[in-house]
Amino acid sequence: MNIAHRIQGFEQSIYSRLKELKEEIFREGTALIDLSIGTPDMAPPEKIKRIISDCALDSKAYDYTLTRGTEQIRQACADWYKRRFDVELDPQSEVLPLMGSQDGLSHIFWAFVDKGDYVLVPDPGYPIYSDGLALVEGIKAPMPLKEENHYLPDLSSIDGHTAQKAKMMMLNYPNNPTAATAPLDFFQEVVAFAKKNNIIVCHDAAYSELYFEEPKPPSFLQAEGAKGVGVEFHSLSKTYNMAGARLGFIVGNAEIIKALETVKSNIDYGIFRPVLSAGAAALSGICDEAAKRNREVYKKRRDIWIAGCAQAGWKMPVSQASMYIWAPVPTQQDSFSFSKDLAKAGVMLIPGAAFGKHGEGYVRIGLVQEEKEIEKAVEIVRDFLNKRIKKDASGIEYE
Structure with a gap:
């Protein structure tokens, strides 16, 4: 069967690789906090x-x-x-x-x-x-x-x-x-x-x-x-x-x-x-009040993530809008390698390269889990980075 050439490259996307990685992690029985998706976790009003x-x-x-x-x-x-x-x-x-x-x-x-x-x-x-x-x-x-x-x-x-x-x-x-x-x-x-x-x-x-x-x-x-x-x-x-x-x-x-x-x-x-x-x-x-509550919820989650990661040495801009945070990769890795390693530790993000050439060097964090899950994810990130980053006079180096 000959598939139209216009779609032949679609299955090779980073999203497909992430899906395979997620399935592998689940088969291994590792708990995973998924912050990769862009779907609201809250119900409609x-x-x-x-x-x-x-x-x-x-x-x-x-x-x-x-x-x-x-x-x-x-x-x-x-x-x-x-x-x-x-x-x-x-x-x-x-x-x-x-x-x-x-x-x-x-x-x-x-x-x-x-x-x-x-x-x-x-x-x-x-x-x-x-x-x-x-x-x-x-x-x-x-x-x-x-x-x-x-x-x-x-x-x-x-x-x-x-x-x-x-x-x-x-x-x-x-x-x-x-x-x-x-x-x-x-x-x-x-x-x-x-x-x-x-x-x-x-x-x-x-x-x-x-x-x-x-x-x-x-x-x-x-x-x-x-x-x-x-x-x-x-x-x-x-x-x-x-x-x-x-x-x-x-x-x-x-x-x-x-x-x-x-x-x-x-x-x-x-x-x-x-x-x-x-x-x-x-x-x-x-539903204006419900929309306002949504903003408050996402802002609280944003603040928990950014403050917690900062304590581990991973600093990132404070997002002004959306349900995402766009953060530089904190280790000397490409965005997919970093995302893959962090996923195996228990937190899944989207590598910036999934969004284009100029997304490389960044990851996208979706604020799509409850506060307790965000807090757990922050603890996993801290532990993950503490094992991989050392600080000295020259700055932060990946080991």
Whole structure:
């Protein structure tokens, strides 16, 4: 059987190697605290579960909702954007519900990218940006996200020829994996860059509500002229712990959204009506307190991890948003080797190389376990590092 060449390299990813490692550790009977995944460990608010439950008992809830979903969910998305960002949206043409934001992030390439087309992609970056592009046989033009530039792409360093050839630019703030945020003036630069080079901007804002410090992360659409060049993707997975319910949405440029809608109208029949009803209710404001509690929980976990690791000599930046910490590898190893060794000791992280070439030298810690588990993980890390690191006049050396 001949598999399409566009997917032949997918099974060789670091994620596959980590899966094999996890299975090996479990077979050996070693306890493992998994901080590698990006899935909320908390349940949705009780109000959301109740709405889904009640709606699911309605016999009329099992029809096709079709690509555009319901007027209720589109209006709720528009109202939420007005309340949260003071951005006006037409719910008829500038809002489209999605089966999770990844649904839209992957299929947007189908609408605009032909074989050989260039797309500007952050590196390190969420894998769907590269994988979705690979499935349409586009060409990735990496935009390095470096610590010295606060993990923002340096637009001035993008080669003029590449910029002119690029059809799209993918962005993601608050960022996965680096946990960086972007100021509004950066988005204003992006709008100018996109207009100059005729580029579609796709901003993934899935983590906008998981912020720990003020000011709140802005929307790309708050930048003047943003709707003329791009769209923004949102997800209810992280804000309301609805990851398995699969609900997100895209907002912004009506022409871009129409093209994505055309793709999706040919491949799916819409989102389950109870999920749409629950999402509309969540966005109406009834779950704002639950979202606030989420932020408090993740912040507490962040502080436990960073303070505990610092005591072992592993210092890392304090993340301002998202459910992650992006930390330099504290030993003289590559990111996968370090992650593998630490996993065998009992704590699994994601090696930075899983997110791209410029992720090497870092690991991503997911704050997706209860505080007691985070504390246990910190103790394992301390013991692990104490056995492997010695301090002397020359600094920290790996043994």
